[in-house]
Amino acid sequence: MFSEHVQSRAEKRAETRQKVLAAAERLFREQGFGATTIRKIAAEAGVSTGTVMSVGDKDALLVAIFDIWIEAVHRERADGGPPASAGSGVDGVMALIEPFIRYFMLDEELSREYAAIVVRGVHESEIFRELADSLIAELAGALGRAGLAEADADRGARVVYFAYLGILMNIAHGTVREPDAVDQLREVIGFAIARGGGEA
Structure with a gap:
């Protein structure tokens, strides 16, 4: 009872x-x-x-809204594996990142507010922090499928992840548009793959 x-x-x-x-x-x-x-x-x-x-408060509510969505994407991947469109090379890595870029582009004002809140550090995004390792592991797996050795795939995944974060912040601040963001990420991914001796 x-x-x-x-x-x-x-x-x-x-x-x-x-x-x-x-x-x-x-x-x-x-x-x-x-x-x-x-x-x-x-x-x-x-x-x-x-x-x-x-x-x-409003800031915490916005962080929670983004966290729920981020967690749902990761949970869906955990349940079903990599996205169906995930191949190898640049396209395979981009398939992991594009849902987040597209979500940030849905509402630039909210993305800008979210980025500002996270950067200020007043309300930490637990999901964003906790699932960083998961996304890095997914990126390393995609880079491994592109032919990189495990150590190179791990290093490349961190490079791509931090480039992705920087680009998300630039999207949120309106300094980068979606097509440019995608192109810039593709360049970083291509560089990481080429540097590691894989096939883009």
């Missing part, structure tokens, strides 16, 4: 959190991050402002 009560409270808390995050995302996308207030999120979610704040 006690465990059922505790479980139902935990489930209710998780349900409320999801409701708040869904309302926040809707409003952030429709009205913009700056125009969205905690009161508006509370009204949209049908909860009190205190309940919203128990989930997080």
Whole structure:
């Protein structure tokens, strides 16, 4: 009986959190991050402002929204392996990274806000940090399929990962457009593969 009560409270808390995050995302996308207030999120979610704040302030809500999406992409890959379009060479590596680039391009304002929050370090993205190793391992696997030796694939994966992060930040700040970002990443990946003796 006690465990059922505790479980139902935990489930209710998780349900409320999801409701708040869904309302926040809707409003952030429709009205913009700056125009969205905690009161508006509370009204949209049908909860009190205190309940919203128990989930997080606006910055924390935005980080959580991005984290949920990032985690879903990684979970989908873990369940089903590499993307179907993942071959070898540059295309195989790009297939791992492109979903993130496209997500950042969906709403440049939110991406800019997210990047600023992460850079400020006030609200750390746990998922972004935790899944970095997973993405680096996926990149190393793709580079290995392109013919790089394990040590070169590992080094190349880190190079590509950090180039990817830099490009994401530039996308978020509006200094790089999607086609240029993709081209720049393809160049970095091609360089890493060629440097490691693989086939692009």
